[in-house]
Amino acid sequence: MGRDLGERNREAYARYKDDVRKEGKPFFPRAILHDTIMAFVVVAVMIALAVIWYWDAGDTPEGEGLEAGVLGPLYTLPADAGTTDFIPRPAWYFCFLFYLLRIFEWPETVFIATVGIPTIALVLLLGLPFYDRRLERRPSRRPVAMIAAVLTVLSMGVLTYKGATAQEALGSELLKLVPDWAEEQGFTGDEQANEGARLFAVSGCLNCHIYLGSGTGSLGAPDLSDVGDRYEPQALVRYLTNPAEFGNTVMGSYAYLGQENLEKLATFLDASTGDK
Amino acid sequence: MAKRKTKRQLLVDTAILAPIDWLDERTAVVGGTKYFLFRHVPRDVSWAQTLGFATLMAFMAQTLTGAILAMYYEPSAAINPETGKPVAYSSIEMITNELTLGWLVRGMHRWGASVFIILLFLHMGRVFLFGAYKYPRELTWITGVLLLATGMLMGFTGYLLPWDQTAYWATVVGINLNGTAPFAGPWLAQFLASGPEIGTSTLARFYALHMLLLPGAIFALIGIHIYLVTRLGVTSPPWSREAAGRERAEVQPAGGRAGLVRRGTDGGAK
Ligand code: HEM
Numbered sequence: 001m002g003r004d005l006g007e008r009n010r011e012a013y014a015r016y017k018d019d020v021r022k023e024g025k026p027f028f029p030r031a032i033l034h035d036t037i038m039a040f041v042v043v044a045v046m047i048a049l050a051v052i053w054y055w056d057a058g059d060t061p062e063g064e065g066l067e068a069g070v071l072g073p074l075y076t077l078p079a080d081a082g083t084t085d086f087i088p089r090p091a092w093y094f095c096f097l098f099y100l101l102r103i104f105e106w107p108e109t110v111f112i113a114t115v116g117i118p119t120i121a122l123v124l125l126l127g128l129p130f131y132d133r134r135l136e137r138r139p140s141r142r143p144v145a146m147i148a149a150v151l152t153v154l155s156m157g158v159l160t161y162k163g164a165t166a167q168e169a170l171g172s173e174l175l176k177l178v179p180d181w182a183e184e185q186g187f188t189g190d191e192q193a194n195e196g197a198r199l200f201a202v203s204g205c206l207n208c209h210i211y212l213g214s215g216t217g218s219l220g221a222p223d224l225s226d227v228g229d230r231y232e233p234q235a236l237v238r239y240l241t242n243p244a245e246f247g248n249t250v251m252g253s254y255a256y257l258g259q260e261n262l263e264k265l266a267t268f269l270d271a272s273t274g275d276k
Numbered sequence: 277m278a279k280r281k282t283k284r285q286l287l288v289d290t291a292i293l294a295p296i297d298w299l300d301e302r303t304a305v306v307g308g309t310k311y312f313l314f315r316h317v318p319r320d321v322s323w324a325q326t327l328g329f330a331t332l333m334a335f336m337a338q339t340l341t342g343a344i345l346a347m348y349y350e351p352s353a354a355i356n357p358e359t360g361k362p363v364a365y366s367s368i369e370m371i372t373n374e375l376t377l378g379w380l381v382r383g384m385h386r387w388g389a390s391v392f393i394i395l396l397f398l399h400m401g402r403v404f405l406f407g408a409y410k411y412p413r414e415l416t417w418i419t420g421v422l423l424l425a426t427g428m429l430m431g432f433t434g435y436l437l438p439w440d441q442t443a444y445w446a447t448v449v450g451i452n453l454n455g456t457a458p459f460a461g462p463w464l465a466q467f468l469a470s471g472p473e474i475g476t477s478t479l480a481r482f483y484a485l486h487m488l489l490l491p492g493a494i495f496a497l498i499g500i501h502i503y504l505v506t507r508l509g510v511t512s513p514p515w516s517r518e519a520a521g522r523e524r525a526e527v528q529p530a531g532g533r534a535g536l537v538r539r540g541t542d543g544g545a546k
Contacts, residue, residue: 009411016318016521020509024316024520031317031325038326039333046337046391050383054372064373071387074372074379078365079353079444081473088445091435093393093428101453115457125421129414137407137514149404207449219456249462250455252448253473 008135081256088207095163096156101218102166110220171202174214181212187271196268199261208251211272219250226274236266311506318512318520324406325510327399332502334392335494341385342487348375351483353439353476364439364479389431396424408511416504423497426490433486439479447482448474 025031049071056069065074076086090098097118104113132145139146178197179188187193200206206215210223217223231239240262243251254262281289300306348371352363359366371378400420403409409417436447451474455465470477512519 012521012523013412015523016509016511019520019522020316020318023319023518025319025321027315027317028313031321032313034323034326035329038323038330042330042333042391042395043337046334046384046388047380049387049391050380053383053387054379064369075365075368075438076441076443078361079439079441081444086441086445088449089442090446090449091431092390093431094446094450097453098449110456111461114453115461122421122425125424126418129409129411129417132410135410137410137511139405139407139514142407145404145407149401153401208452219452249465250452252452256473 005133005135012135090163092160092164095161096159097163099159099163099166102216108220110218114219171204174201174206177201177212177214184212185272187268190267190271192264193268193271196264196266199257199265200268203254203257203265221251224269225272228270228273231269233263233266233270236269237262240265315506315509317510320512320516320518320520321510322513324402324513327395327402328505331392331395331399332498334388334395335498338385338388338392339491341381341388342491344381345371345385346487348378349437351437351476351479353479362439364437368438368440389434393427393431396427400424406511406514413504413508413511416501416508419497419501419504423494423501426494426497430486430490430494433482433490436479436482437486444474447478 053069053071054074056071057065057074058067058069060066062077066076067073097114100113100117101110104110134142136142175198178194178201181197182188182190182194187197200211205211205224208217208219208221209215210217210221210225212225227236237259239246239248240254240257242253242255243249244253254265257265296306348367350363350367354363355361356363356366359369361369368382371382373379375381403417403420432450436443451465451468454468455461457464468478468481470481509520512521516522
């Protein structure tokens with residue numbers, strides 16, 4: 001048809017208005033009845049979830065409500081910046097992001113996962129009515145849109161599932177690796193370095209870093225197996241006290257560990273000179 | 277001259293009709309309500325189109341349960357001398373274990389958040405499937421996407437408030453994650469954490485975002501969204517035989533009979 005899109009759009013909408021006026025049904029009470037039933041269902045589901053969550057959670061010796069039921073515990077232990085044996089778990093609807101971080105683990109690509117993909121997704125969503133301008137609304141005549149939608153749903157589903165079920169090593173499990181590390185790096189006899197290694201295992205460093213094949217390697221944190229080649233011990237203490245000084249805004253300060261512990265950590269890191 | 281009114285009519289007049297007239301004269305509220313309730317919607321509108329209202333309902337329920345929680349919750353990471361635990365954590369324990377039906381309110385709010393997010397996606401999915409984002413509903417779609425983003429931010433900021441291990445460590449990751457962004461990233465991470473360590477000031481900041489700023493934005497966006505939906509009308513399922521705005525065969529091809537026309541116009545007719 002030769003007529004321009006704007007004109008055809010306006011015609012179609014005028015036809016819509018006309019049809020609704022002539023053949024439509026009144027919003028009240030016909031359509032609002034469906035809405036009201038739906039509203040009750042929503043509230044009922046919320047109540048049901050709350051009841052299952054509350055009644056299925058149990059008590060542990062450490063306190064009421066700490067034992068998880070099917071919908072999880074009522075709360076976990078109080079927040080403690082010093083604990084090391086806790087695995088971060090985001091709300092399920094952020095799990096996809098969590099997993100993207102694992103995929104883009106190399107430092108230069110992290111921001112693709114954290115900012116790039118979400119930003120592109122948002123822009124694509126916002127712009128949708130402006131690049132998909134055809135009049136056609138029937139799904140059977142919109143193959144590209146439908147395929148894109150199916151692919152999006154599938155990949156979001158897979159990422160969410162993988163993120164929600166991803167396993168991470170607990171500090172207590174990593175502790176068992178310390179003797180192997182000591183042997184490989186040759187600091188078996190150095191008690192200071194060994195203590196540093198144990199601190200390293202339980203301080204959550206491996207939630208970001210990799211050390212001799214252990215750890216996750218996310219958020220662009222480098223492999224620390226040979227970090228001793230790159231820094232002097234005193235610089236390492238400074239690094240851990242204030243990572244921002246070294247241009248690292250991702251890693252938090254570990255000053256709370258105390259000067260003595262930081263020196264142990266630094267001794268351990270300094271002794272880490274590579275896996276060969 | 278009007279007939280003399282009975283006592284009952286007089287009562288109705290002064291107690292009900294007069295105040296409504298007074299209000300309507302100044303606000304046009306009666307016209308507005310009529311416009312909203314007695315408009316027509318397409319004949320084939322059905323369950324799929326209730327998802328938007330369901331999302332609204334979930335948000336209302338969140339607002340109500342959230343307001344009740346806010347009466348008892350204290351956003352502080354300082355240690356409560358009585359319990360030896362952080363103040364925020366203790367207030368959550370108190371709401372869950374001691375307050376009458378506190379567990380229900382907290383449970384509804386906690387799980388309602390997930391229900392809200394799921395409904396947002398379902399509603400968006402149906403709008404996408406129906407192609408309902410197209411002319412003239414582009415702005416409805418855009419306010420919708422903004423609602424989706426603010427809705428997810430509500431989830432992020434609310435997650436920290438119980439101040440338990442799950443909350444704390446998920447937020448640490450979330451804030452560090454912001455720090456990886458180029459340019460604004462470190463600044464954003466600093467703003468969210470509001471200090472070198474995640475503590476009381478972080479909690480206060482998240483609380484303010486979660487119960488003032490973001491809900492305010494959502495209310496405003498919902499207002500625009502619903503206004504646009506009312507003004508523009510809801511779309512019919514595009515595959516419906518009686519879809520409002522369906523194309524009709526306008527011109528019959530020369531020499532064609534009705535039977536032939538239907539095959540010839542490429543599904544355009546009905
Ligand atoms: C707090 C969140 C939201 C609320 C309360 C809400 C509410 C509503 C309501 C009540 C309708 C009427 C028709 C229906 O129920 O389907 C509607 C329609 C619509 N919504 Fe939403 N919505 C929200 C989020 C969204 C999102 C995330 C999108 C998409 C990104 C969106 C896009 C639209 C569009 C384009 C329409 C018009 C549909 C049509 O004319 O058929 N909305 N919304």
